[in-house]
Amino acid sequence: MWSIVRACLIAGLVAFNGDTLSAASPSAAPPSAAPEWRFSAVDVLVDPLGRDLAAYQIEVDAESDDLQIVGVEGGEHASFREPPYYDAAALGGGRIIIAAFSTSEQLPDVRSRVATLHVRWRAEAPLSKLHVDVQAAATTDGSPIKIAVELVAAHGGSR
């Protein structure tokens, strides 16, 4: 059984404090106001460590009421450009499983964006606790492979 890669993604998420936030902030918030809900996008990057990535299944869990996963989009590589499979019932919650496969002969063997998650969150959200579990990954013939997964803030808002 392949090992479960658990990656807590922090550095990229810190960038949420950048353009997206400042552009969305009310111009004159009174100091007593509660944190406003905001939207941002998170890229899901997969590194198949030199093997051809043909299939993956990943669980993303926020473990916080201050962060909701509200949308899923496909990735950058042609083989994973379509939105991955996910449970629509997961939208609006903090936990989602995304999965995709490709029977293409042109598969990524280096780190590439396979999906983008849209999240709604509050200023005090513990974004650093957002973590990912790899539940399955395989190469062309279906045999399991190890992959490394990283979540980073998508710059420029939604794509």
Add this chain to the structure above:
Amino acid sequence: MDEHLDSIALDELRRGEGSAAAREHLDSCEPCRAEADSLAGIVQALRDDDDQGRPVVPPEIDRQVLEVARRRAASIRAHGVIHRHRWLRPAVGMAIAAGALLSMRLSFDALPSPGSRAEKASGVAVTAQQTDLDGDGRVTILDAFALARQPASPSSEIEDERKRSVARIADLAVSVERGA
């Protein structure tokens, strides 16, 4: 409600939607009213811009399209109402079951169709073994991938059904109620 309204909430109020609490907040919150006014200005600017430059559709185009419509309507009246969507016939389902896919321990009939969350949850116990094609004790995307990698059948109906089964297994794999 002591939180400022986000842009989506302001947009809903602009359309006369949104909650009474949100409306009450807007009425009493100057910053939110300013945001609402700003949004209204943006909406108006987009509408003004969209009105510019749209061509007038020439009458000959109208005539051509309406001629297509007239022929279609006449055909419908002549042949009666046809039910366009054909569902997989039972015989085809049996043929599939007897075919190559049977060897993969997959029962199409047992696979849950999209339904309520409760239906999905109750269907999992029945289907978990039948959808665990790679025999690793779990239903994951690799099971859907295994089915998708099988050689294509010359029958388009069998192929269509296989695609649906791949999608159903994948849906099971990502179900958050069931987990992995």
Add this chain to the structure above:
Amino acid sequence: MTNRDEPDADLVDRANQGDATAFEGLYRRHRDWVVSVAMRLGADRDDALDILQETFAHLFDQFPGFTLTSQLRTYLYPAVKHRWLDIQRRRRTRVRLIRLISPPPPGPPPDSDRVDGGRLLATLTAEQREVALLRFVDDLPLGEIAAALDVPVGTVKSRLHAAIAAMRAAAAVSEKKVR
């Protein structure tokens, strides 16, 4: 006979029975919008008129047996988009998303205090622009936009939120310049 208040669903029902006036009613009601959407995507006048004809020919071909489960525009939008992409593929040229990806047009005249919609749109990504126009110009509910674009409602909200933020920023810059 059709009247302006007859819901699309009723027109669809009558078209399913072979009523030519119902087909015409659907066409006249949505004709200009289809042209408008095609031009937003980048089609010129001739392409937009081609798309108009192809889109309605495709729609009519769905009858009888066509079931309307949401607004007709939710069905028409991807049909228009698909046809525009087909045109691009046939020409083997780069997709010309003129209004969706073109650089910002020249600034407003110095004496103008009006916010220019084209300038606002130019600050958005293609996806943000698509959602903003469907919402603010076409007045579609969020769920219908999600259906038209085949994305979750949350994605629509996210794009809309980002679009509003970007357009607010652009409008604020315009106002400062005018002053």
